Amino acid sequence: MCVAPCGLTAGTIVNVKSFLIKPDGRTGTTYPRFCVCGDYAYHRLHGLHDNPCYHREKAMSRFWNLPVRRPATTVSSAFWRGLTFVTITCISGPLVAAEDTSLVRVEPESVGVSSARLLLLDTMLRQHVDDGRVAGLVAGVARHGRIVYLEAMGSQVLVEGAQAATPMREDSIFQIRSNTKAITSLAVMQLIEAGLIGLDDPVSTSIPSFADMVVFTNPDDPDNSPTRAPSRAVTIKDLLLNVGGLSHRDGALYQSRAVRSRAEPLDVLVEKIAAVPLMGDPGTRWIYSESTSVLSRVVEIVSGQHFDDYLNEHVLQPLSMPDTAFHVPPEKVDRLARIYEVPRDGGALVRVPEMDVPITSKPALLEGSVGLVSTVPDYLRFLQAFLDGGILDGQRVLSEPLIAEMTRNHIPQELLPIGMSPQNPMLDVGWGYGFTVVIDEAKSAYGVNNGEFGWSGTLGTYAWADPETDMVAIIMLQIAPASAHRLPQKFKALVSQTPIDE
Secondary structure, eight states: OOBOTTOOBTTOOEEEEOOEEEEETTTTEEEEOOOTTSOHHHHHHTTOSSOOOTTHHHHHHHTTTSOOOOOSSOOOHHHHHHOOEEEEOOSSSOOOOOOOOOOOBOOGGGGTBOHHHHHHHHHHHHHHHHTTSSSEEEEEEEETTEEEEEEEEEEEEOOBTTBOOEEOOTTOBEEOGGGHHHHHHHHHHHHHHTTSSOTTSBGGGTOGGGGGOOEESOTTSGGGOOEEOOSSOOBHHHHHHTOSSOOOTTSHHHHHTTOOOTTSOHHHHHHHHHTSOBSSOTTSOOOOOSHHHHHHHHHHHHHSSOHHHHHIIIIITTTTOTTOBSSOOGGGGGGBOOOEEOOTTOOSOEEOOOOSSOTTSOOSOOOSSSOOEEOHHHHHHHHHHHHTTSEETTEESSOHHHHHHHTSOOOOGGGOSEESSTTSEETTEEEOSSSEEESOGGGOSSOOOTTOEEEEOTTSOEEEEETTTTEEEEEEOOEESTTGGGHHHHHHHHHTTOBOOO
16 A cells, blocks of 8 residues: 555545745745645645655656746746646555535435424524514525525515515625635635745735834824834734734724725735734734735735635635625626614614625725625535535645644634623634634533634624534624624524534
């Protein structure tokens, strides 16, 4: 039997990536390295810079005509598109077909889910719609890669004068806001897997203005605080974890400096962010921030592609997520769910006016923290790929070891608990790369398991995956504030009661 040092055995289909990497940032040298077993993440995580896989020399000979050099800082769009993904096998053993985990609908009991408990969940959701507390919603639950619940209820658009209500559909399109972050984080991890960037790389390697950032000495009074040099540079990992010292787009610091506008492109946003002092030294505070938007600019610079083009080519198309994008085109507007606000006096829902650059127009700003629209079926596919170790329907978007890295907590004990504010700590979770991760189920207000990962959006979208029960659940609605009626939380509590074979 043929066994590579990373555990590959004969007969396993593997991917050989023809990426060239820069393994030694100090010397700036580049040379080709081929991880023939396809498990590049294993070698990167374990420091095996010279992969000793048995078939390396044969692979190098076989793919001798691949590019052998790349620029040290950026990769042109033409070069990036020229990178190939070649399927090979060990010398002996049969080819093995990729497992098809298509998210088809099945009877709930066939995968260990209670139909009766799903009915209770459905009744609760419909009551909120029928009572007028929310305009409408779509919710989905899958187990073992099979859909057991996918229902649309209520309206995308409520009755307005002579305009009739538009019924909600299973494929209705929602603004998912911060659920964008996980998709961006996956793109970043793809570049790390390719060896084009590293977790510990300073952000200034790609964005030079980050080399000049300073820190407020008194972040509680930024308008009157002097500044100083940071204790170290902000790294890619800092941004993935929200510990880089950056602030949030809706916070007073960025609002007062007009940092973000959908009418200005991503490079302008990032340069404005770099001009504002940090709220603390990198690695010393967890602050929910615009970090992922900066990472989307890194993706553009390193890949040589616009951010939306990169996502389409490397994430959305491989995972068959056709309705996930940065705006809703004219041919899909009839599927767009509109945003409604819950008045403080408890009156009828009020439709929220469009943004200055409406979601039906392509904005200048294509950023990684917020901005995407999506559907419940699309996002089910996205999270299912994580439960399946980075692959869905034979399309691999990331290696299994790096999926595991994305979905485990990386926040050190001294920075816990994390939270949107000190008054509302999240005692049960830490943070991975793009998701919260449950680290203490006993402290949760819901029925969760350690290792569950997910996140939410500011308009009521909520999505998570639980490796222990092998379940994915998503609810999408458009309501402001997102905490009104706590419907996503109620949904989560009832979903946790649906497995019957545990």
